Amino acid sequence: MVLSTTAIVAQSNSSVSQEKVTSTNDLKKSNVQSISNNFNTLTIASYQQQSQNKIKEFFEYLNEYAQTTDEALSKELEKVLLQSLQNENLGFTNILNPAATKVSFATLLETVKKNNLRFSLFSFNTIKTQQSYFECEYSLQISQMDEVKQTKLTQKVYLYPYEKKFGQMQKQVWELKLGDF
Amino acid sequence: MNELDVFTLLKEEVKRTFQQKYPYFEGALQQLSSQDILNLIDDIQEKTKQTVSEKWVYTHLKPATNAKLPRKDMLDILAMYAGVENWDAFKFQYQGRDAVSVAKVSKAYQKYFFFGLGIVMLIVMSVVLWNTKNNTKIQFQNSFSKDTIAKKEIKAYEIKANNETEIAVEALEKPLAKPIKVVLKSPFYQSKTVVVTPTTAVQTIALEPNDYAMMLKAFMKSDIKDWQTRKVQLQKILSDDLEVMVMLKNDLGAEFFNKEEFAQKVIVPSTWLKQMTIVELKTATDHKIVFVRMTQD
Numbered sequence: 041m042v043l044s045t046t047a048i049v050a051q052s053n054s055s056v057s058q059e060k061v062t063s064t065n066d067l068k069k070s071n072v073q074s075i076s077n078n079f080n081t082l083t084i085a086s087y088q089q090q091s092q093n094k095i096k097e098f099f100e101y102l103n104e105y106a107q108t109t110d111e112a113l114s115k116e117l118e119k120v121l122l123q124s125l126q127n128e129n130l131g132f133t134n135i136l137n138p139a140a141t142k143v144s145f146a147t148l149l150e151t152v153k154k155n156n157l158r159f160s161l162f163s164f165n166t167i168k169t170q171q172s173y174f175e176c177e178y179s180l181q182i183s184q185m186d187e188v189k190q191t192k193l194t195q196k197v198y199l200y201p202y203e204k205k206f207g208q209m210q211k212q213v214w215e216l217k218l219g220d221f
Numbered sequence: 222m223n224e225l226d227v228f229t230l231l232k233e234e235v236k237r238t239f240q241q242k243y244p245y246f247e248g249a250l251q252q253l254s255s256q257d258i259l260n261l262i263d264d265i266q267e268k269t270k271q272t273v274s275e276k277w278v279y280t281h282l283k284p285a286t287n288a289k290l291p292r293k294d295m296l297d298i299l300a301m302y303a304g305v306e307n308w309d310a311f312k313f314q315y316q317g318r319d320a321v322s323v324a325k326v327s328k329a330y331q332k333y334f335f336f337g338l339g340i341v342m343l344i345v346m347s348v349v350l351w352n353t354k355n356n357t358k359i360q361f362q363n364s365f366s367k368d369t370i371a372k373k374e375i376k377a378y379e380i381k382a383n384n385e386t387e388i389a390v391e392a393l394e395k396p397l398a399k400p401i402k403v404v405l406k407s408p409f410y411q412s413k414t415v416v417v418t419p420t421t422a423v424q425t426i427a428l429e430p431n432d433y434a435m436m437l438k439a440f441m442k443s444d445i446k447d448w449q450t451r452k453v454q455l456q457k458i459l460s461d462d463l464e465v466m467v468m469l470k471n472d473l474g475a476e477f478f479n480k481e482e483f484a485q486k487v488i489v490p491s492t493w494l495k496q497m498t499i500v501e502l503k504t505a506t507d508h509k510i511v512f513v514r515m516t517q518d
Binding site for chain 1: 242255256259262265445448449452460461462463464469470471473474475476477478480482486488489491492493
């Protein structure tokens with residue numbers, strides 16, 4: 041049975057606050073680091089495409105996580121899922137009850153595992169490019185036993201400069217990390 | 222050949238086109254999983270700017286045989302996806318002109334036709350043989366397994382006055398006026414300097430594999446099982462200073478991963494990772510991999 045629901049997309053209550061600036065210096069720094077100031081249109085399009093790949097990969101890992109009964113593998117999947125996120129304190133739309141309060145990453149995993157959920161994604165669209173993130177919209181099909189639901193989600197994907205360590209070395213790279221949905 | 226037969230051929234072409242982006246999909250269209258179907262729908266949309274529904278794929282593409290032909294507008298979309306203008310153009314490739322007019326060609330005309338065709342083929346073969354007379358055939362071989370190495374994995378650089386200039390590997394097979402000194406490089410094999418001489422004999426060049434690079438290549442295409450072995454091996458083959466650079470589409474933009482991040486991705490390889498190709502790889506003195514550059518297929 042297919043039910044159609046439309047997610048109530050709540051405003052992000054992510055602990056990452058990319059948009060607030062409190063001084064002229066912060067504003068200048070923010071502009072210098074902004075996506076549009078650093079990349080041309082074609083490159084931005086490449087990063088937008090990669091954002092979609094990352095979101096698909098996230099749900100692919102969630103599918104594996106839901107299915108596996110191997111405790112150790114579950115831990116590995118948790119690590120790779122967490123690694124793809126901008127930070128571990130993001131809030132996620134409760135995919136089984138979109139109208140409810142957002143849930144933590146841990147609760148999202150618990151929900152996925154407990155209900156043996158299966159996800160399919162389609163109809164991707166980057167609807168907005170802000171200073172430090174893209175806003176991606178997509179349709180998520182959620183299968184639970186014989187029931188199939190569909191919901192529309194909007195997710196931020198952050199692109200920002202970051203001093204990353206490569207062993208002994210450190211260099212500035214542009215990081216692409218998933219935000220909340 | 223009727224239209225349903227032609228539709229079966231079109232489905233094969235659709236599968237081949239799909240496998241260009243998802244080479245790990247094996248088997249027939251009947252074996253498409255729900256994720257594969259979504260990937261197929263996305264790929265069709267990307268290439269043709271038109272949509273087919275999941276239900277349509279289940280109804281017309283997944284079944285091994287079809288009782289009736291789908292709607293023409295859907296056939297046009299599939300033909301476009303397979304690289305042909307539309308369904309009529311695809312049909313024409315197999316059914317040819319009006320079968321009735323073919324049947325009307327008399328036996329006398331057929332005799333002259335085949336005679337002429339024979340002459341043309343003789344001429345073409347002579348020209349090809351003449352042109353290849355002085356060509357060298359080069360074959361690259363794994364020095365341990367003796368397996369043939371795909372030329373696309375090798376880059377060749379002509380050495381002249383201590384300078385290296387990249388040349389196409391195929392250029393080594395064209396007629397050479399004199400021997401040339403070439404260094405062969407690959408992410409998966411040790412570099413080797415050879416002298417390619419003008420000869421008609423097959424030249425087999427054995428290259429020593431870079432074991433760690435071969436392991437990484439295999440790991441990236443693995444299924445999720447055996448992840449524990451992979452996890453242990455990755456610690457061994459990847460340097461702590463590892464830098465992995467993933468070139469995005471059209472080489473515009475890049476993502477960077479350090480050892481911890483990259484190892485985590487290879488422990489549980491995703492569809493995205495399996496589509497990546499290693500184009501450059503560097504090792505440290507302890508043979509551990511210290512740099513990888515990858516692009517998307």
